[in-house]
Amino acid sequence: MALTIQDIQEAAKRIVPYAARTPMLRLQSLDSFLGCQVYAKAECMQVTGSFKYRGAMNKILSLSKEELNRGIIAASSGNHGKAIAYACRMLGVKATIVLPYTAAQVKVDTIQGWGAETVRCEVSERFEVAERICRERGATLIPPYNDEAVMAGQGTAGLELMEQCPELDMVIVPTSGGGLIGGVSTAVKALSPKTKVYGAEPAVLPRYSVSVAAGHPVKVPVGKSVADALVSNMPGTICFPVVAAHVDGFAAVDDAFLLQGMKLLLMEGKILCEPSSAIGIGAVLQGLLPIKPEDKVCFLISGGSVSLEQLRALV
Amino acid sequence: MALTIQDIQEAAKRIVPYAARTPMLRLQSLDSFLGCQVYAKAECMQVTGSFKYRGAMNKILSLSKEELNRGIIAASSGNHGKAIAYACRMLGVKATIVLPYTAAQVKVDTIQGWGAETVRCEVSERFEVAERICRERGATLIPPYNDEAVMAGQGTAGLELMEQCPELDMVIVPTSGGGLIGGVSTAVKALSPKTKVYGAEPAVLPRYSVSVAAGHPVKVPVGKSVADALVSNMPGTICFPVVAAHVDGFAAVDDAFLLQGMKLLLMEGKILCEPSSAIGIGAVLQGLLPIKPEDKVCFLISGGSVSLEQLRALV
Structure with missing residues (x-):
């Protein structure tokens, strides 16, 4: 385990010309619903609509000129694929995104629209x-989370949120493979050891709750949740020790509370996020986290990729 | 016409313990749709969900103790009524809100929940x-816009937005009776004379377009628009000279473009606003305002009072 606050600070310097410093919003209108002083770090307003752009950009900017010339590959039809495609476009690097035949056409169009090559195949x-x-091209595969440079990039969101509100009592982070919470918890604990960091993951995919209890990464059975960006069924092996060292606990959240949280953030907080990003709010609504009315609690709103269909289903 | 930047600066000092300094959001994701650099002043995140709270609070804080003891009256089932009820609650002052029998029950409940008395009657x-x-109680009626202290309070949004982004080229303000645009334009022109201020009003209720052309307040025929917070059919007589002196022009916007703007702000900008508040975006989508790609344009997002029914209809 080698990720340090210095890695994250260097990542911040690297990506600053390209990434947005997303707003930290004080959402008073949610206080009475959540029983604390509510803050939201709005990564749904990040370039490409999610925090994934931070890690993608940091990783790509860490590569050599030779590596860049051979191109970048990613296998993702979601926020990671979009982030890689757009980052490569910004830097004039060739991107190839491998997409399952089942990927929604709108996502394929977006990625192609940013100039990336797309290769279609079966999901499996x-x-x-x-x-x-x-192998064929000598290109570089960028994994979605299990990589130190990717984790360092995601951690820049943690740097920013502590700069924007140094007196936070708690940060709640949507959790899947562990790239975001690994980076963010490293930054938060380095800057403010007393600030608690909690992860929120789907109840049907409690890979971190189970793995931390076991003391090593455990593969949990594949489960189906509306949190369609939190689908990893095992912690990343590089992420796990970082997360285990810094995070204070995990909440395994039912879909019903997550959707209630998404609706609350939209109707009362006026922010549209993707289902996965409301899981922290869901955790509090479900009563899974120890919060007090005077606590300043930051919900990391990780992304805003919502289709009209998802929104229609919600309202 | 006596409203000055000093009035607005004093209002800002008066309301600062009670009102939110709402965020100024840089919404890069909208740039390509609107053809400029997009900023949003998010008054939808103001206390009570709209800018109306600024003017209500400033007016109430300007009254004498005796006046406060005799209570406050407002006739509004919308954002003004909510703002008055909540401001009075904050200050421990008795509020009476006159509501038509047709007011939605959820609004009545909200206002009563904040401790205000409600009196029901026919709309007319x-x-x-x-x-x-x-007259019976010696109470003070607070008008929704045609009042200098109310206008000064609304103007504090203009002070803030110029502090938050001093290099703005243009500010676009939803317009009805003229309280918001009167205050905001006074503040913006005092701080940055070169920054343009435009008003956006419904095409079916072009009271300012018509009145400014005529040189005096003109009553236009009552028209029906989805912009249900922009229903005044004549400029306020106190607002008109202030607005006429400071505003660079008006756009009369069709409902179809307004709704397209609301959807764009939601799906791409991730912000939920009420229909009326998207009228500035609608004005640009309709091609009614002179903007260039390098212009920094601030859309004043005046409120976020959206019902689930309105949202369902939109998506």
Whole structure:
């Protein structure tokens, strides 16, 4: 485990010309619903609509000129794929995004619109296909979370939120493979050891709750949740020790509370987030986290990729 | 016409313990849609969900102790009524809100929940009823816009936005009776004479476009628009000279563009606003305002009072 606050500070310097310093919003209108002083770090307003752009950009900017010339590969139809495609476009680097045949056409169009090559395959063979292309071209595969430079990039959100509100009592982070919470918890604990960091993950995919209890990464059964950006069923092996060292606890959240949280953030907080990003609010609504009325609690709103269909289903 | 920047600066000092300094958001994701650098002053995140709280609070804080003891009256089932009820609650002052029988029950409940008395009557007789109560009790009627202290309070949003982004080229303000745009334009022109201020009003109720052309307040025919917070059919007589002196022009916006703007702000900008507040974005989408790609344009997002029904209809 080698990720340090210095890695994250260097990442921040690297990405600052390209990434947005997203706003920290004080959402008083949610206080009475959540029983604390509510803050939101709005990564849904990040370039490409999610925090993934931070890690993608930091990783790409860490590569050599030779590596960049051979191109970048990612296997993701979601926020990671979008982030890689757009970061490569900004830097004039060739991107190839491997997408399952089942990926929504609007996502394929977006990624192609940013100039990335797309390769289609079965969902199950996407990593195999990506690795084959890497071997053939000498290109670099950028993983969505299990990578130190990616984690350092995501951690810049943690740096910013502590600068924007140094007196936070708690930060609640949507959790999947562990890239975001690994980076953010490293930054928060370095700057303010007393600030608590909690992860929120779907109740049907409690990979961190289970793994931290076991003391090592455990693969949990695949489960289906509306949190469609939190689908990893095992902690990243590079992420796990970082997360285990810094995070104070995990909440395993039911979909019903997550959706209630998404609706609350929209109707009372006036912010539209993707379902996965409301999981921290869901954790509090479900009563899973120890908060007090005077606590300043920051919800990391990780992304805003919501389709009209998802929004219609919500309202 | 006596409203000055000093009035607004004093209002800002008066209301600062009670009102939110709402965020100024840089919404890069909207740039390509609107053809400029997009900023949003998010008054939808103000206490009570709209800018109306600024003017209500400033007016109430300007009254004498005796006046406060005799109570406050307002005739509004919308943002003004909510703002008055909540401001009075904060200050321990008795509020009476006159509401038409047709007001939605959820609004009545909100206002009563904040401790205000409610008096119901026919829509057409609401001002008469409010004035009668004032006479009987010696209470103070607070008008929604045609009042200098109310206008000064609304102007504090203009002070803030120029502090938050001093290099703005243009500010676009939803316009009805003229309280918000009167205050905001006074503040903006005092701090940055070169910054343009435009008003956006419904095409079916172009009271300012018509009145400014005529050189005096003109009553236009009552028209029906989705902009349900911009219903005045004549400029306020106190607002008009202030607005006429400071505002660079007006756009009369069709409902279809307004709704397109509301959807764009929600799906791409991740901000939920009420229909009326998207009228500035609608004005740009309709091609009614002279903007250039390098212009920094601030859309004043005046409020966020959206019902689930309105949101359902939109998506």
